[in-house]
Amino acid sequence: MTTLTQLDPLPESLPFEIISKTIGRGAYAAVKKGRSAQGVFAAKFIHKQHALERGRISPRQLKFEVELHKLSSGHGNLIAFYGWGEDDVWLWIAMEFADGGDLFDKIEADVGVSEDVAQFYFAQLVSGLAWMHGKGVAHRDLKPENILLDGNGNLKIADFGLAVLFQYQGKYRESTSVCGSPPYVAPEVIAGKYRADSVDIWSCGVVLFTLLVGNTPWDEPTSRSAEFEMYLESGGRPTYDPWPSVPLEALSLLRGMMALDPKARFTLERVRDHPWFTKPNPHLARNGLCINGVNLATKMMENLHVDFTKAPFSSRSRHQLDDSSRMASTQPVISARAPATDVDFAWERPHHHMFASQPTEAQQEFDSQTLWASLAEDPTMSQFALQPHLSVSLTQNARHFRDICPAQRLTRFFSSYSFRQILPILSSALHRMGIIIAPFKPSDYEDANTETWISVRTEDRRRCPLRGDIIVERLAQDMLQVTFSKNVGDPLQWRRFFKEVTVLSKEAVFTGYGQRVGPSGAAATQV
Known part of the structure; x- marks a missing residue:
């Protein structure tokens, strides 16, 4: 099979050295490790022709991703933007390398993490998102794949490919693009008219639920999902597993973040004032970073388990x-x-x-x-x-x-x-x-x-x-x-x-x- 990199070699005259093979892949983009005099970083290479053909993403939209990432950069819980460049074929973005890997690769399915670990990462997620929203930028694609870690275990929001400017010079603008990942997207996104900052809050709620129980609450927030329908019918108080295992205070927060009516949904200010959010956390320092990465990592690693004495899951046909x-x-x-x-x-x-x-x-x-x-x-x-x-x-x-x-x-x-x-x-x-x-x-x-x-x-x-x-x-x-x-x-x-x-x-x-x-x-x- 002919690969994209065989068809279109990466530029020879880059202002940095590529020091790895591909560490992340996409339909029209790849991420590699780069190195310059300033140190090691991640370099995202986007094939412009394939971005247009496969993702219907125009060169103007690619430049918009660059500008919004640059605008959002500057917070400890966001992947830092370093620079960008392009030629006739490629556009590349140099950014912070998250050397702690993926957060959700370290979470046990159907178990989640302990409540204090979930609160720690949720606090960092909200902190980074509040910074973005303060710049007028919404992410619109908050999901596990876009939540990374640095070498000390701190959360980093990544991938600004679907980010949008929802506020400019004090004026709000609605979005209409249907985008995101079905289990994490807000219901109004599917309808095609929404406030982008509000859908970020819904997605944060789904991420918190997933941290706590190791599963998403539904496959999509529509009538096609029986689980979502039961959530609505119960008024956000479902009794089927795994909802009963969610701590009561956290459940109150989740209901506010995942209110069906966007106007009744919690704002970030209400999220940060909630009692579950404000209670002391043993992993969170006053500066918002991890107090002891070794202790945090040990607690997370000891939560992972492959049980050879347990019968395998039921067979699947699809x-x-x-x-x-x-x-x-x-x-x-x-x-x-x-x-x-x-x-x-x-x-x-x-x-x-x-x-x-x-x-x-x-x-x-x-x-x-x-x-x-x-x-x-x-x-x-x-x-x-x-x-x-x-x-x-x-x-x-x-x-x-x-x-x-x-x-x-x-x-x-x-x-x-x-x-x-x-x-x-x-x-x-x-x-x-x-x-x-x-x-x-x-x-x-x-x-x-x-x-x-x-x-x-x-x-x-x-x-x-x-x-x-x-x-x-x-x-x-x-x-x-x-x-x-x-x-x-x-x-x-x-x-x-x-x-x-x-x-x-x-x-x-x-x-x-x-x-x-x-x-x-x-x-x-x-x-």
Whole structure:
């Protein structure tokens, strides 16, 4: 398949150095790490022709994204804007690199986070949004994929592609564009006439609900959603799960933020005056930043759990496997109802390695032992323990949030199996989940193979698009890493998918109990 980057190479005369492959992808944009004399940053490259053809985004609208991001920059909970440039093919934006990764990659599906962690991140989200609204700018696409973290665990609002100027010189203007992600969008957006600052508040409410319970309240705020209809019929007091698990004070706040009538909906001022919002938080410093990133990260990591004793989730029929191109999770849904569609090109595949470089043949035997031993101090392995818990030595040696919650994806596991052994296991797991899988190529099973990709195109339990890749790659002679990389869809739904495949493939999964599983399924070499 011809890739977009093969058709149109990135500009040769950039005012900075590109130091990574693609770390984020989209139908017409890619994000790479850049470096200049001022340090490391993220560089978003937008292909102007494809933005127009695929997203109906004109060059003028792209410039508007630049201007609104620049206008909004200057707050600690917003991705900082550094600069931009363009040529005949590309427009690029240099911005802050969020080296703490995705927030919602670190949240357990159907569980959420503790109330104090939810309040901490909600406070930072509201703080950043208040700054934007003070500049007259509304985001219009607040959702998990656009909420990132820095290396100390502080929240960063990202992606200003759907931002709009809702207030100028004291005058308000209504928006009419139907845009956003269905589970997070406000009802009036679908009607096509709304105040953009008010829909941001609704989306914030959905984000808070998702933080607290690990699930969105509905798939879309329309009569097509039975859950949304029950929310309306109960006057914002539904009794079905998971609503009863929401703390009462937070539930009061949620009802105010998700009032159906925009005129009755809470303003940001009312949100910040609410008792649940104003109560002291152990993670929040007076300056609005995280007090202790290590403590926060430890609490979040110990909340993640893959339970091998629990039966897998019920089978789903609306799954299929596909070798088609992929879109990034940050790609906005142009219509709040329209499903994501495939595109006929793909960005270069990003790195997913846990380690900086692939071992050479001469290093493999030594590196194999080193890599297996290193997993004893890998915080991501705690999610496979019977009782998730981080070692004292790890937490004592950690200095930053990212030392406990790394930026790389947490939806991954390690195995001592070979490609020939693990691929049939993954295939069987997907088949049991109702996923149609194309036969692997003979080269996928070869001992000398270094990487195999399985592209997944499916729907989640809410019938929303869920797409990504399962990447099986060799880190050493007897060590494989299996990474579940989401491209489209809700990250919590993707984590459910990861957990189900992992449980169904448990015979091949290294769990970190001081041993790894051998080819026969019995315990093998001590680490």
